[in-house]
Amino acid sequence: MNIKQNIFLSEYTTLRIGGRVRYFIECITDTDIVDAVTYADNHNLPILPLGGGSNMVIADHAHNMVCIHMVNTGLDVVYEDESSIHISVGAGYLWDDFVEYTVLHGYSGIEALSAIPGTCGATPVQNVGAYGQEVSETIVSVRVYNTASNIFQGFSNTDCQFGYRDSVFKHSSRGTYIIESVTFKLDKKPPSIPQYPRVSDELQLMQEHYPYESQLMHIRRAIQKIRSDKLPDPHHVPNVGSFFKNVYVNPEKFFELQKQFSAIPFFIDGDMYKIPTGWLIESVGLKGYSRDGVGVYDKNALVLINQSSVYSHDILSLAEEIHREVGRKFGLAIEIEPEIVP
Numbered sequence: 001m002n003i004k005q006n007i008f009l010s011e012y013t014t015l016r017i018g019g020r021v022r023y024f025i026e027c028i029t030d031t032d033i034v035d036a037v038t039y040a041d042n043h044n045l046p047i048l049p050l051g052g053g054s055n056m057v058i059a060d061h062a063h064n065m066v067c068i069h070m071v072n073t074g075l076d077v078v079y080e081d082e083s084s085i086h087i088s089v090g091a092g093y094l095w096d097d098f099v100e101y102t103v104l105h106g107y108s109g110i111e112a113l114s115a116i117p118g119t120c121g122a123t124p125v126q127n128v129g130a131y132g133q134e135v136s137e138t139i140v141s142v143r144v145y146n147t148a149s150n151i152f153q154g155f156s157n158t159d160c161q162f163g164y165r166d167s168v169f170k171h172s173s174r175g176t177y178i179i180e181s182v183t184f185k186l187d188k189k190p191p192s193i194p195q196y197p198r199v200s201d202e203l204q205l206m207q208e209h210y211p212y213e214s215q216l217m218h219i220r221r222a223i224q225k226i227r228s229d230k231l232p233d234p235h236h237v238p239n240v241g242s243f244f245k246n247v248y249v250n251p252e253k254f255f256e257l258q259k260q261f262s263a264i265p266f267f268i269d270g271d272m273y274k275i276p277t278g279w280l281i282e283s284v285g286l287k288g289y290s291r292d293g294v295g296v297y298d299k300n301a302l303v304l305i306n307q308s309s310v311y312s313h314d315i316l317s318l319a320e321e322i323h324r325e326v327g328r329k330f331g332l333a334i335e336i337e338p339e340i341v342p
Ligand SMILES: Cc1cc2nc3c(=O)[nH]c(=O)nc-3n(C[C@H](O)[C@H](O)[C@H](O)COP(=O)(O)OP(=O)(O)OC[C@H]3O[C@@H](n4cnc5c(N)ncnc54)[C@H](O)[C@@H]3O)c2cc1C
Pocket: 014, 048, 049, 050, 051, 052, 053, 054, 055, 056, 070, 091, 116, 117, 118, 119, 120, 121, 122, 123, 125, 126, 127, 128, 129, 130, 177, 178, 179, 180, 231, 232, 233, 234, 239, 240, 241, 242, 339
């Protein structure tokens, strides 16, 4: 087991904020995981599982913890028939590389989730989603090491209790489960086209530019283009993607809001109304606002960016200000999406 000490987590997060962690262990095999957990137990230290750090706000002080960084990148076909294929992928495999692999092989189901940073192992945690797809629609099972009972166990799709940017893994105390691999079921049938106006436009352009490529690749390229236009590249502008979840309200609350704010955008999702939080933030005049080296991205108000800060407090107090202003104007309590490690 290769144990590193006093590693700056700011080097491992896309927000570029995060203090030193006492122990940092990279895991590839089952034995590595068991050894790392035993090490944490023996030192009576909490565990911090870390993937690509693209959905975490880690406090800038020192952390007396064992950080378990999954870097296993195995990929195995575990089942295949005429219409589908089940692929088990190591937690450390980069998500977008996996999406590309499936698109190149003609397997549909996750192509709309192109260009999302991070690792495969983290995708079940917040049920990663975009452009009408969520990983919960394709996940068959998740293999985890349960650090409370010290056994490897499988979670079925139902066991994962997926919801909007939510799963059982978000609710269990940090470090209870180390996700080792995830099995996805992908289709061999042609993909469904994401029903978003901008996607249709880009798709048409991609079909013209790349006439010999597959429909799946056209969708991937269209999504990549749209995302690069509206999301900052974390390599250049540190961020964690959407900082807040969209808001779900019941019809009664929605119509009450609509009376006051006739332009309020919405999407109907089952029997709930989904209100884009980016619009709420823009409406309180905070799009493009910045202070203390952090700010609200000027092309997309849902994204907070780190311009020059090294303090988690700066980003969190900006988030608090946004929360307060949106609450004051709309009476809605917006929720933070990334995991906060205090
Ligand atoms: C530019 C940008 C765009 C984004 N767009 C989207 C989007 O469209 N949709 C979306 O849903 N998300 C989006 N995100 C958020 C993020 O990319 C996803 O949530 C991603 O799945 C996080 O992966 P990660 O490996 O970086 O996880 P991390 O940030 O390292 O971890 C996230 C959480 O998962 C836990 N975790 C990580 N790995 C494991 C493991 N092996 N076992 C147990 N727990 C683990 C961590 O403890 C933490 O709680 C975006 C982020 C950025 C920066």
